[in-house]
Structure formats: structure tokens, C-alpha cells
Amino acid sequence: MGKGGGCVPSKTRQPPVSDDPVSDREAAPIPVDDDETNNMATTSLEPTIPAKLKIFIVFYSMYGHVEGLAKRMKKGVDGVEGVEALLYRVAETLSGDVLMKMKAPEKDVGIPEISAAELVNADGVVFGFPTRYGCMAAQMKSFFDSTGQLWKEQKLAGKPAGFFVSTGSQGGGQETTAWTAITQLTHHGMLFVPVGYTFGAGMFKMDTVRGGSPYGAGVYAGDGSREADETELALAEHQGKYMATVVKRLAQN
Numbered sequence: 001m002g003k004g005g006g007c008v009p010s011k012t013r014q015p016p017v018s019d020d021p022v023s024d025r026e027a028a029p030i031p032v033d034d035d036e037t038n039n040m041a042t043t044s045l046e047p048t049i050p051a052k053l054k055i056f057i058v059f060y061s062m063y064g065h066v067e068g069l070a071k072r073m074k075k076g077v078d079g080v081e082g083v084e085a086l087l088y089r090v091a092e093t094l095s096g097d098v099l100m101k102m103k104a105p106e107k108d109v110g111i112p113e114i115s116a117a118e119l120v121n122a123d124g125v126v127f128g129f130p131t132r133y134g135c136m137a138a139q140m141k142s143f144f145d146s147t148g149q150l151w152k153e154q155k156l157a158g159k160p161a162g163f164f165v166s167t168g169s170q171g172g173g174q175e176t177t178a179w180t181a182i183t184q185l186t187h188h189g190m191l192f193v194p195v196g197y198t199f200g201a202g203m204f205k206m207d208t209v210r211g212g213s214p215y216g217a218g219v220y221a222g223d224g225s226r227e228a229d230e231t232e233l234a235l236a237e238h239q240g241k242y243m244a245t246v247v248k249r250l251a252q253n
Contacts, residue, residue, distance in 0.1 A: 052082055052083060052084045053082060053083045053084070053123040053124075053244075053247055053248060053251055054083075054084060054085075054086060054121065054122055054123050054124075055077050055083060055084070055085045055086070055122065055123060055124045055125065055126065055240075055243060055244060055247060056085075056086050056088055056114070056118075056119065056121075056122040056124070056125045056126070057070045057073055057074055057077070057085050057086065057087050057088065057125075057126050057128065057240075058088045058089075058090060058114055058119075058125060058126070058127050058128070058143075059087075059088075059089055059090070059127065059128035059129060059140075059164075060089065060090045060092075060128070060129045060130070060137055060139040060140045060143075061089070061128070061129075061130070061166075062099075062102070062104050062130060062137075063104060063105065063221065063224050064105060065130070065166040065219050065221045065224075065227070065228060066128045066129060066130055066164070066165070066166045066219075067089075067108065067111075068219070068227065068228050068233070069128060069164050069166070069217050069218075069219055069228060069232070069233065069236040070087055070128050070164075070236075071087070072228075072233045072234075072236040072237045072240075073085070073126065073128075073164065073217065073236045073237060073239055073240035074087055074240060075237050075240065076236070076237035076238060076239065076240025076241035076242075076243075076244065077240040077241065077243065077244045078240075079240075079241055079244075080241055080244035080245055080248060082248060083123075083244040083247060083248055085240060085244075086122075087111045088111065088112055088113070088114035088118075089107065089111050089112070089113055089114070090113070090114060090139055090140055090142070090143040091113055091139065091142070091143065092107070092139060093138060093139050093142055094139075114143075115146075116143065116146045116147040116149075116150060117149075117150070119147070119150060119155075119156060119159075120150065120155045120156070122159065123159070123160075123247050123251060124159060124160040124161065124193075124243055124244075124246070124247040125159060125160075125161045125162075125190075126161065126162045126163070126164065126216075126239070126240070126243055127140065127161065127162070127163050127164075127181070128163070128164040128165065128166075129163075129165060129166075129177075129181075130165065130166040130167070130221075131165055131166065131167045131168075131172055131173050131174070131176075131177040133173075134172075134173035134176040134177060134180065135177060135180045135181075136177060136180070136181050144184045147188070150188065151187060151188055154188070154189055156188040156189065156190050157188065157189030157190065158189060158190070158191065159188075159190050159191065160190070160191045160193045160243065160246055160247055160250060161185050161190045161191065161192060161193065162192065162193045162194065162195070162216050162239065162243055163177075163178050163181050163215060163216040164212075164216040164217040164218060164236060164239065165177050165178065165211075165216065165217075165218045165219075166211070166218065166219045166220075166221050167211070167218065167219075167220060167221065168220070168221055168222060168223070168224075169220065169222070170209070170220060172220075174211060174212070174213050174215070174218040175213050175215055178194075178213070178215035178216060179215075193242075193243055193246050194214055194215050194216065195212075195214060195215070195216055195217070195235070195238070195239045195242055196214050197214060198238070198242055199212075199234075199235050199238050199239075202231055202234060202235060202238075203235075205231055208229065208231065209226075209229075210229070210231050210232060211228070211232050212231075212232055212235040212236075216239055217232065217235045217236035217238075217239045218232065218235075219232045220232075
């Protein structure tokens with residue numbers, strides 16, 4: 001005890017220790033891996049090339065009328081930058097003997113058969129089929145019936161989809177066929193994309209027989225001998241382009 005009653009600190013007493021071990025001293029630098037830094041820099045400078053959006057054109061065609069529309073539709077899709085079309089056919093349900101008696105031509109082996117599970121890889125789908133009494137052909141219905149697992153898990157919900165058809169006559173039900181097909185999309189939660197009247201003046205042509213409607217492209221096959229004319233094919237190409245534009249717009253948002 002010194003004079004004045006003040007306390008003199010002991011020479012052996014240690015200074016108080018802070019609760020934060022790094023608050024009173026500079027934190028040690030974190031070692032940096034030069035290779036990792038270089039890799040990060042390289043990665044950030046590399047340009048990203050977006051993969052093309054894929055539109056599946058899935059169809060059934062017995063005599064080639066729907067297939068003709070499908071191939072022309074692919075041209076329309078492929079004409080939109082960043083989008084490509086892939087052609088697929090659904091499985092045949094008729095035997096070879098029956099098809100021979102019906103004088104159905106051979107299938108194009110260059111177009112693969114699709115399974116239901118593959119639909120999840122599409123950014124959009126356009127389904128094409130001939131009509132049977134105002135409804136889709138059994139082969140396409142059979143394909144939709146095989147999508148039960150996709151429906152259960154709602155794997156196709158939100159995907160844009162459309163239709164194109166073939167009928168034997170003007171009373172064959174091109175619009176009716178589309179109406180009955182919409183139920184398939186509804187249960188899957190898919191987005192129906194009709195072509196509307198975006199084809200312009202071609203939708204109002206009355207001087208020749210013309211298939212197609214605001215629901216999608218179409219062809220009148222007659223007894224099977226009539227092929228799609230240029231207006232019907234042009235509508236199919238336009239529908240492909242229109243669908244590609246819609247799919248691209250949705251992807252950008």
C-alpha cells in the first residue's frame with residue numbers, strides 16, 4: 001500500500017484476457033489454393049451456351065397424312081432460334097396382317113417410337129393423330145393411357161401442348177377431335193396452346209378445300225388419296241413456329 005491509499009499493480013500480475021480470442025489481434029490470413037482460384041476465374045470467363053429448347057412432335061399416322069403435317073411442322077419449329085423439334089411416333093396397336101389388308105404403307109424407320117416416360121424431357125409437345133368418330137385414333141389414346149405414372153406425379157404439369165389432326169371429310173370433326181383430346185391435357189395439368197387465327201388470311205381461304213382450325217393444323221384426306229395441299233402444310237409450319245415462340249417466351253420468364 002503506497003501513500004495516498006492507491007494500489008500498485010504487482011509486476012507479476014498478467015493483463016486481463018479478452019473473451020474474444022481474435023478481438024485483440026489480427027486474424028490469421030486464410031490460405032488460398034492457387035489452383036482453385038484459377039479454376040474459378042476460368043469458369044467465370046467461359047461463355048455459357050444455353051441448350052436448345054426441345055419441342056416433341058408426337059404423332060400417329062396410318063396413311064402418311066398426319067406424318068406429312070408433322071414434318072412440315074418441324075420446319076416451323078426449327079426456324080425459331082434456340083428451339084428444335086424432335087419427331088416421334090407412338091406405338092402401333094394393329095398387327096402387320098391387319099395393316100397389310102388396310103393397305104397401310106410402311107412406317108418411316110427414321111422416326112423413333114416414343115415411350116410415355118420420355119415426355120418429361122420435352123419443353124413443349126404437339127400431338128398429331130387422325131380422327132375416329134370425332135375422337136383421336138386408338139393408337140394415340142393407348143399412348144395417353146400409358147401416361148398414368150406421369151399423371152400420378154404430375155410430371156407434365158405446366159408444359160405447353162397442342163394438336164393437329166387428319167379427317168376424311170369436312171364433317172369428320174377436326175374441331176370436335178381437338179375438344180375431346182383437351183381432356184388428356186387437362187388431367188395432366190398441361191397448357192393447351194391453340195393456334196387461334198394467328199395464321200392470318202390463310203385461315204379465311206374459301207376457294208379450296210382446306211383442313212385446319214383455330215385449334216390446330218389439319219388435313220382432309222378424303223378416301224386416303226388426297227394429300228395435304230400447300231395451305232394445309234403452311235398452317236402446320238406456322239403452328240410449329242408459333243408453338244416454338246410460345247415455349248421460348250415461357251422459358252425466358
